[in-house]
Amino acid sequence: MASEPVRTLAARLLGKQHLDPGEAHVLAKILARQPISRDAGDVADMRATFGDRLADRVAAVGGSWAFIIGFSLVLLAWMLLNSDVLTHWGLAFDPYPFIFLNLLLSTLAAIQAPVIMMSQNRQAAKDRLAASLDYEVNLRAELEILRLHEKLDQAITERLDRIIATVCVERNEA
Template sequence: MGGTTDEWAQRLLGKPEAMLDEEERRVISGIEMGRPLARDAADVADERAEFGDRLADRVAAIGGSWGFIIAFSAVLVGWMLLNSDVLQHFGLAFDPYPYIFLNLMLSTLAAIQAPVIMMSQNRQSAKDRLAAGLDYETNLRAELDILRLHHKLDTMVLERLDALDAKLDALANPASRSP
């Protein structure tokens, strides 16, 4: 079943090559070249990721973990104890109650961390869209391969039936046989 890309597109998808979208072009090209199509979405996304994307993912992974929450809580309690009891006893508390400097640092951290986490979520959404696109390509390829197999089997069955029909005709009309 050879032919040009346009013939493949017309035969398998019922539309000319010019009307194919990018996924359909990749599927037809893969069928035409006889190569596998399936790709891992995580690998493709990692290939496309820039340094900032990987950093955002790492910050979101760390900032959204129990380890970070426990460690950060310990730092906050330590800060408050240090400035309320220990250093204040010696008159050296650099951020006494109501901990204005601590509030400034927490606000700054939240102002930086929130957009970074949103960048990571946007990247995850892009990964999900990529995975859906790759799934579509794989499903389309499988569907087209099944259609091609059906066509091949139908052709083989029809050829076989024609051969049987010819044999039956030959048995029914022995006079038409040549000596």
């Protein structure tokens, strides 16, 4: 529930009584004269669970050139060992067509794909949070501009009233 000062400010600036939580938050910050901007990354990091952070790390590693190059070298070494070196002594544990390697790659893909999707979902949530925080800041800026216009309009009206009163007094004296 919004307090009475927030409802009064909402009626004056927004022209409505029923506020969504974001609008009430912005108006409360205006009345308290507190800043509203926050870093979306910091807010998202505070809300992140262990699983979220783990998914982000796995996606960061799995989507890097270092991983791709390193993994390619491991695959190449596996194939060379099992096709030439170890086969020469009859010790190849996964000879061509590398059935065990295919099993490992399939398992890795089956685990890595959902983890990367979790990270993408988290990034989408972070983007939605950033948009929400941007909306709050934009609303705050717009409302502050409206308040400044009100103050300027009031000052201009008072100045015009004084000028009119001075002109009327001078006409009456003449």
